[in-house]
Amino acid sequence: MHELSIAEEIISIVRRYLPKENNANVKTIRIKIGKLSNILPESLLFCFNASIEGTELMGAKLEMKSIPLTIHCSGCGQTSELEDYSSTCLTCGSSNIKVLSGDELQLEEIELND
């Protein structure tokens, strides 16, 4: 259940980026969640909504984009998408692989209400 810590980190980063001079009103916060990041989107959303209640961010929407797990094999040159993590290439069995995507846990952008 570290989704609460993640929600708090998101809120703290967002606050650092908000313009100080006017009362910026946040409409949407967009984040990327890789398949390997061990985050349950429903749980993160619950923690996020609970954490912004009664704050200046109340009403902000958390938009989560799931990033699939993809690997590249230097053995056969194939790039493949995996359902479950494996350190071997599904095509040729080589363990000379590199994770291309799936590790993401990134805050992309904030959209403000004008």
Next chain:
Amino acid sequence: MSIITIERKILEKNDTIANQNRESFKEKKIFVLNFVSSPGSGKTSLIEKTLDVIKDNIKIAVIEGDVQTDLDAKRVAKYGVPVVQIVTNGACHLEAALVKDAFEQLNDREINLLFIENVGNLVCPAGYDLGENMKVVILSVTEGDDKPLKYPAMFRNAAVLIINKVDLIPYVNCSLSELEKNALGINPRLKIFITSCTSMEGIPEWSKWLKSNIL
């Protein structure tokens, strides 16, 4: 519509402090292990048995992480090594900032080796770098041989796998060869030790390997 582009890792703050910890450990020539596992797999027992074997030759300190109580710190303190207990009050993992504070409490004690015992949890600690040199994942045979497949993140980031409580293998439905195969399928570079803190099987081999890696 105005957009503010951020493109930052959500755990960036933790990573920054972890890197500061790493620098500080390196400067003081301290080798740091982060022990991770599910609750009850034997992290504290393994630390106790390892201390028993190597504490006379190596200056060691221990940082204990638990959700509640200082029971583990009390156990480890009996071995005469400096120990700091972190109580997370509900948090399911240690973060780099907690380790930084705990390390400061060791007050520059002259040590060569630091054991960090993470909160028992096979999921959350995987995402939090503490600044350690290596993660040691412990899995007891009572947990079953499929766990590396179910919790790949933890095994993927570890350097060592310790398969503990092997004395119980006749009583549980767990195949050692299947467990090793599953773990190496997730991370072929894992160094594997098979141990029992009751019979002491494998403890000398693990301790010897540890000593040779830090000295």
